Each structure stands twice: as structure tokens, then as C-alpha cells.
Amino acid sequence: MITKDKIDSFIEKIPPSSKVLKVTLALLDAGELIKAAQIAKEDLALSSYLKSLVNKPIYGFKNKVDDVSQIFGILGVAKSQQAVYSYMISLLSPKKWSLFALNQQSFQNLQDVLSVNWQKILRHLEITNTEIQSAITLLPASIIVAEALFHEKQEDVALLRTASEIDLNTILLRLCKVDLFDICAMIATKWEMHPSIVEIIQAASGAKPSHDTTINKLGQWMHLLLFYTLSQAQFIEAQLNDFIDFHIEYVSPIYDDFAQVMEIQ
Amino acid sequence: MRAVVKNGIGIFTPQGFLDGNNSINLLSIDDVEATTKLNAEMILVSLKKVVFFNRNGLDAFVKMFTRVRAKQHLTVGFCDYDYKKFTAINKFYKDNLNFSLFQSQEIAMLFTATYKNQNKNVLLYSNDKSQAAAMAIELHDNGHNPVIAQTQEDFNIKEKSKETYDVIIKNTYLGQMGQSVATRVTGNAIIYTVSSFLDAEIGNTFNIVYHNNSLNVGFRLFIFDAYKVVSMNIHALNFFSKLASSGAEYNASICFVGLSFDKTPTSFKETLEDSGIMFFEQMDDILQNKELLHDLGGSSASTIANKRVITKAIVTELPNFIEATVNTIEMMTNSQASKNAAKVDQITIDGNIEDKIASSIGFYGDIDGMVILVFPVEIAKKASELLIGEKTEDIELVLDTLAELVNIVGGKIKSLLFEADISVNITLPRTYENVNSLLDVVGDKKGVQVDLSFDNDKFLFFLTR
Numbered sequence: 001m002i003t004k005d006k007i008d009s010f011i012e013k014i015p016p017s018s019k020v021l022k023v024t025l026a027l028l029d030a031g032e033l034i035k036a037a038q039i040a041k042e043d044l045a046l047s048s049y050l051k052s053l054v055n056k057p058i059y060g061f062k063n064k065v066d067d068v069s070q071i072f073g074i075l076g077v078a079k080s081q082q083a084v085y086s087y088m089i090s091l092l093s094p095k096k097w098s099l100f101a102l103n104q105q106s107f108q109n110l111q112d113v114l115s116v117n118w119q120k121i122l123r124h125l126e127i128t129n130t131e132i133q134s135a136i137t138l139l140p141a142s143i144i145v146a147e148a149l150f151h152e153k154q155e156d157v158a159l160l161r162t163a164s165e166i167d168l169n170t171i172l173l174r175l176c177k178v179d180l181f182d183i184c185a186m187i188a189t190k191w192e193m194h195p196s197i198v199e200i201i202q203a204a205s206g207a208k209p210s211h212d213t214t215i216n217k218l219g220q221w222m223h224l225l226l227f228y229t230l231s232q233a234q235f236i237e238a239q240l241n242d243f244i245d246f247h248i249e250y251v252s253p254i255y256d257d258f259a260q261v262m263e264i265q
Numbered sequence: 266m267r268a269v270v271k272n273g274i275g276i277f278t279p280q281g282f283l284d285g286n287n288s289i290n291l292l293s294i295d296d297v298e299a300t301t302k303l304n305a306e307m308i309l310v311s312l313k314k315v316v317f318f319n320r321n322g323l324d325a326f327v328k329m330f331t332r333v334r335a336k337q338h339l340t341v342g343f344c345d346y347d348y349k350k351f352t353a354i355n356k357f358y359k360d361n362l363n364f365s366l367f368q369s370q371e372i373a374m375l376f377t378a379t380y381k382n383q384n385k386n387v388l389l390y391s392n393d394k395s396q397a398a399a400m401a402i403e404l405h406d407n408g409h410n411p412v413i414a415q416t417q418e419d420f421n422i423k424e425k426s427k428e429t430y431d432v433i434i435k436n437t438y439l440g441q442m443g444q445s446v447a448t449r450v451t452g453n454a455i456i457y458t459v460s461s462f463l464d465a466e467i468g469n470t471f472n473i474v475y476h477n478n479s480l481n482v483g484f485r486l487f488i489f490d491a492y493k494v495v496s497m498n499i500h501a502l503n504f505f506s507k508l509a510s511s512g513a514e515y516n517a518s519i520c521f522v523g524l525s526f527d528k529t530p531t532s533f534k535e536t537l538e539d540s541g542i543m544f545f546e547q548m549d550d551i552l553q554n555k556e557l558l559h560d561l562g563g564s565s566a567s568t569i570a571n572k573r574v575i576t577k578a579i580v581t582e583l584p585n586f587i588e589a590t591v592n593t594i595e596m597m598t599n600s601q602a603s604k605n606a607a608k609v610d611q612i613t614i615d616g617n618i619e620d621k622i623a624s625s626i627g628f629y630g631d632i633d634g635m636v637i638l639v640f641p642v643e644i645a646k647k648a649s650e651l652l653i654g655e656k657t658e659d660i661e662l663v664l665d666t667l668a669e670l671v672n673i674v675g676g677k678i679k680s681l682l683f684e685a686d687i688s689v690n691i692t693l694p695r696t697y698e699n700v701n702s703l704l705d706v707v708g709d710k711k712g713v714q715v716d717l718s719f720d721n722d723k724f725l726f727f728l729t730r
Binding site: 001002003153155156159160161162163164165166170171174175176224227228230231232233236237241242245246248251252255259264 | 266267269270276278279280281282283286287289290291313314315316317592593595596599650651652654669670672673676677680
């Protein structure tokens with residue numbers, strides 16, 4: 001159904017991150033917001049993405065923000081980095097989705113909801129580390145990978161699921177010995193993302209707890225946040241709710257705190 | 266979302282958070298409609314992957330339960346929950362709890378007639394005495410040995426001696442139990458489970474189309490497990506007499522096991538015997554008596570009254586059958602298939618038949634027939650790995666998984682034929698631990714045989730009627 005060759009070919013087709021993006025991220029990392037904005041402006045698609053991003057109601061700015069320097073200034077280092085990473089992930093998303101009922105806008109909505117709620121969680125956990133803030137941006141890449149690998153195999157997957165309650169991640173792991181999150185890690189490595197981002201994402205799969213207590217805890221929060229988000233009506237309709245397995249035991253230690261942060265009654 | 270049917274239980278497994286905003290998106294009208302048509306004995310919603318729910322979130326499923334019960338008389342309810350969830354459901358539906366609650370799927374299985382592993386020692390406790398009694402009766406009727414703990418303290422003490430009990434039941438509630446005629450396949454016999462009072466309703470709850478097509482695909486022995494039947498009236502008598510007459514042309518045997526005539530006129534027994542129906546006290550009187558089993562047609566299909574030949578309509582659709590089979594095996598083994606030879610003749614199995622197992626599935630509707638797959642054991646194991654998740658030497662598990670695989674093939678055939686404007690339904694899959702038992706069934710039937718190979722491993726496809 002899906003072979004290791006197909007996965008290799010998918011990874012190979014992913015372009016390395018552009019020079020503009022690399023320099024922008026490096027300058028943001030160094031806290032050079034103004035210089036980073038000047039470089040970012042060279043990539044018109046990035047500028048346009050940033051403008052549309054910060055002017056969405058979910059970000060809650062009263063006045064329209066048009067200038068990249070202004071955007072980076074308002075967002076600060078960590079959120080600006082997160083926004084650039086989100087842009088990079090959005091470049092991978094297909095023009096037309098078929099496995100999941102998504103489009104460019106709904107996928108971006110998903111990215112936004114995850115990012116904003118991840119900020120809430122990190123505030124609660126009193127974590128300010130920029131890499132950890134950006135880690136959430138890699139999570140939706142698992143959805144893009146699933147779409148890319150399985151969109152031609154929808155009928156097979158549907159038939160398989162008549163016989164077994166099996167998720168796409170498990171199918172891939174059993175067939176090719178790598179899962180969606182391993183592939184996300186390969187993308188992150190190709191784009192030279194920080195290694196801690198990769199570790200958190202692997203833990204966030206829920207299937208591979210980390211030996212590092214801090215990373216494991218972040219993995220638990222991120223796994224629960226993912227399913228909290230995918231339980232929203234629009235994402236259930238998009239068929240996203242069961243593309244990976246929800247590991248309820250993994251998140252049980254943090255559920256009460258999570259419910260408090262998300263104000264779940 | 267759709268239910269996955271396993272061991273006669275259709276299970277929905279929602280994930281994450283269930284509330285009024287999202288649960289209607291999980292269960293569309295089509296999903297509910299498809300559920301009412303499932304060949305299952307129970308429909309359950311597993312809460313093992315639900316971290317939060319409220320009443321509105323469960324209501325969509327409860328409405329589905331009502332629909333399924335009204336249409337198919339099945340047992341319905343929730344399963345796989347902890348004490349907190351159990352308490353919450355009881356609180357939400359305290360005045361209207363007409364569905365069942367099973368703490369786990371394992372516990373639910375004990376209450377089905379299709380469960381293979383009977384004779385379990387079961388410890389159970391419910392603070393509602395009538396519930397405890399109802400569960401004990403159901404368990405006893407299903408061939409288990411229930412022990413009721415009288416108090417919570419008594420339960421706590423008994424629960425400690427874990428080796429004494431195979432299963433411990435708590436936090437479980439029996440709502441209305443199913444009344445449909447459950448069906449299971451044991452070897453070459455089809456066993457129907459009937460219960461309580463048999464009256465005109467048997468005509469609605471018995472799936473006559475399934476029965477007729479089981480006859481068509483070669484089943485000859487039909488056993489009614491009637492331990493739980495209290496009595497029958499003249500309408501049920503007429504129904505069974507007609508069933509026996511219609512099976513006569515196929516030389517089919519119909520038996521009743523465990524039927525008591527305490528409250529049923531003994532003249533009914535004579536009438537049924539005149540129709541050719543036989544009566545036995547115990548299921549093992551038939552299933553463990555190989556000679557009798559053979560005489561009753563439980564191992565042979567060579568006595569078919571009207572030998573059915575493969576038709577042009579079926580041969581025309583052969584590419585669809587091959588495509589469905591090849592695609593499914595390719596998907597399960599992640600390897601490429603090639604077609605080696607095809608012929609129209611009796612089935613020929615080359616090489617060592619000792620290392621081969623087989624499975625079959627019947628289809629009926631606009632066209633009817635049976636697809637048989639014969640695998641070397643090693644390919645069967647490989648094809649099972651995707652569903653099992655690991656390598657296994659457990660042949661029972663491989664056979665069970667093979668049944669699921671052939672079910673997937675059947676599903677694929679159904680959808681490919683549907684695209685060709687041909688409507689069919691599929692029967693329950695059947696597996697054969699050795700080729701000889703398959704040959705007993707297929708006999709000298711002619712069909713289309715296609716030899717296929719996957720990465721140099723050969724397997725055989727046979728399409729017959």
C-alpha cells in the first residue's frame with residue numbers, strides 16, 4: 001500500500017528552507033527583530049502570510065497591522081519565530097486536499113488554534129523558551145504527511161477500517177516501520193529546526209513517551225491539545241479526529257490542569 | 266464514523282472530547298442507517314478513548330441506540346469506561362437508562378450468544394439486586410458460571426482471589442437485551458441462538474435471506490441453540506416447519522439443541538420431527554460427534570440436490586473479483602502480485618496441502634457464488650501482521666485474522682460490483698484449518714481457479730457457486 005520508497009520520495013521532494021527563511025530565523029533567534037523583518041520582507045509570500053495571520057480575530061489586535069517590522073514588534077521573538085515556522089509548514093500543504101476535508105484556510109485555522117492555545121498552556125507552565133513555543137508549529141505537519149501518503153489509498157484505508165479499529169499512524173508504522181511523526185522529524189531535520197522541537201513532537205504522538213521528564217510533560221500537553229482541537233466540529237467534519245490514536249492514559253496525569261487552562265466545564 | 270464488527274459486536278470508538286457541538290458530526294444519518302444494517306448481535310460505543318463527555322455529547326449515540334433497537338432488536342450500550350464515567354452516565358440517564366453499560370468489551374462478550382469461550386467463572390456485583398440476578402441469569406444461559414457477591418464487602422474479599430475467577434464484573438448494567446436471532450459459524454455448521462417465547466415475531470427477527478444464501482454457498486447443517494427458549498406457539502411451529510421443508514431440496518439438516526417441552530406441547534415436537542427437524546439435549550452431542558456431524562452434513566456439501574454451475578454473469582465479473590483479492594492481499598502484505606494461470610475446472614491444490622489454510626466468503630444478490638482463497642500458512646501469517654501488529658505463531662489468531670481479511674475482500678468485491686451496477690451482499694466469512702475440510706465442502710464443484718503469487722509465494726483464488 002505504502003512503501004519506504006514512497007516515503008523517501010516524499011521527503012526528497014521537500015525543498016530545503018530558503019536562505020531568506022534561514023536568515024530571518026537566525027536573526028529572530030538573536031533577538032534582532034528589525035533586521036529579521038527587513039530580511040523577511042524580501043519573501044513576499046512570507047510577508048503576505050504574516051499580515052493575514054496577525055489580522056485574524058483569534059490574535060485579537062484592534063487595528064490592522066500591515067508592516068512586517070510592526071508585526072514582529074507586536075509578536076515578539078518567540079511568537080514571530082512560531083509564525084515563520086507555521087509559514088514553512090503551510091508551504092508543504094497540498095493545493096487540494098482529498099483525504100481530509102480541508103482547504104488552505106481551514107488548515108491555517110487549525111494552525112492558529114493550536115498556536116494560540118499552546119501559548120496559553122506555556123503561560124500556565126511558565127515556559128518562555130522560544131524553541132518550545134515554536135514546537136507546536138510542527139504538529140500539523142503530521143496531517144500534511146498523512147494526506148500526502150494516504151490520499152490515493154482512501155478506499156483501502158476505509159476497507160481496512162471495516163475490519164479493525166486502526167489509525168493511519170499505526171498502518172504506516174506496521175507497513176514501513178516509520179510513523180507520521182518520524183517523517184515530521186525528518187522534515188524538521190531537513191529544515192534544520194531545533195532538535196528539542198523534534199523530541200517534543202515525537203512525544204506528542206502519544207505513542208513514544210520521552211525519557212526526559214520535561215519533554216515528556218510537554219508531549220502530554222501537546223497530545224491532549226491536539227485531540228482537544230481535533231474534537232471541534234469543523235475538524236471532525238474534516239475527518240481529522242481519528243487519523244492518529246488518542247492515548248488517553250498518557251494524558252491522564254495532566255487532564256485536570258488542562259481542563260482548568262482551557263476552561264472546560 | 267462507522268462501527269467495526271468483531272465477534273458479533275459492532276463497536277464505535279470515538280476519540281477525545283464529546284459534547285453537543287461535535288457529537289452530531291461524529292454520527293451522520295448515513296452512519297446510523299449503516300449501523301441498522303450491520304450483522305451484529307450488539308452495538309456498543311466504547312468510551313476508552315474519550316477523555317471528556319457531557320450528556321449532550323452522548324445523546325447522539327443514545328438516539329442511534331433507539332433507532333437500532335427499533336429496527337434490529339439488538340443489545341445496545343456503552344462500554345470501556347472507568348468508575349467516574351460509569352457514575353456520570355448513570356447520573357445523566359438515571360430515569361431513562363434503557364441501554365446497557367459494560368465496563369469492558371470482554372464483559373460485553375460474555376453476554377453474547379456468539380462468544381466462543383464459554384464456561385467462564387465470573388464474579389459479579391451490583392448494589393441493585395435485580396440487576397445482579399438478571400446478569401447471573403444471562404451469564405448462566407450463555408454457559409458461564411456466575412457467582413454473585415452479596416455485599417460490597419463480600420465482593421472486596423472475593424475479588425482478592427483473582428485466580429478463582431476468569432472475569433470480574435462490576436460497574437455494569439443490563440438494559441434491554443437483544444432479541445434478534447444471533448448467528449455464528451462453528452466449523453461447517455451455522456448456529457442460530459433463539460430465546461424466550463417463540464412466536465410470529467421469529468419471522469421478523471430471523472434473517473431468512475442470510476439463511477437461504479448460506480444454503481446456496483454450501484452450508485448444510487443449521488443448529489438452533491434453544492437452551493433459553495421458554496416455549497413456542499403455533500406461528501413459530503409453522504415457521505420452523507416451512508424452514509425445514511425449504512431446506513430439504515438442499516439436503517440440509519436442521520437441529521434444535523436444549524429445547525425444553527415443559528411449556529410447549531409435545532405434539533409440536535412430533536410435528537417438527539415429521540418435518541425432518543432433529544432434537545438434541547447438548548450442543549456437544551452434535552459438535553463432538555464427528556460421525557454424526559458428517560451424517561448431518563456438517564462436513565460435506567457433496568449432497569447438493571441441484572448442482573449449481575458457474576454462470577456467464579459471474580465469469581464476466583471475474584476481473585473485479587481478482588482485482589478485489591489482489592488489491593487486498595497487496596495492501597495487507599505490502600507486496601506486488603502476479604497472475605500465473607487461470608482455468609475453469611474443479612479446484613486443484615498443488616504441492617504440500619499440509620501447510621495450507623483456506624477461507625471463503627459467499628455473496629448473493631444480483632449474482633451469487635463463493636470466493637475461496639487457499640494460502641500457504643506463511644503468507645497467511647504475513648497477511649495477518651498488519652491487523653495483528655506483530656508476527657504470530659498462534660494459528661487460531663491467524664485464522665480469525667484471515668476471516669477479517671476475506672471479509673475485506675468481500676467488502677471490496679461488493680463495492681467494485683456496485684460500480685458495475687451489480688448489487689450483492691456478503692455472508693459471514695468462513696475459515697478452514699486444513700485443506701481437506703475445504704475439499705469436503707467444495708467437492709467436485711467446478712469454478713474459475715486463478716493461481717496468484719506474491720513475491721514468489723503462491724496462493725490460490727477459486728470462484729464457484
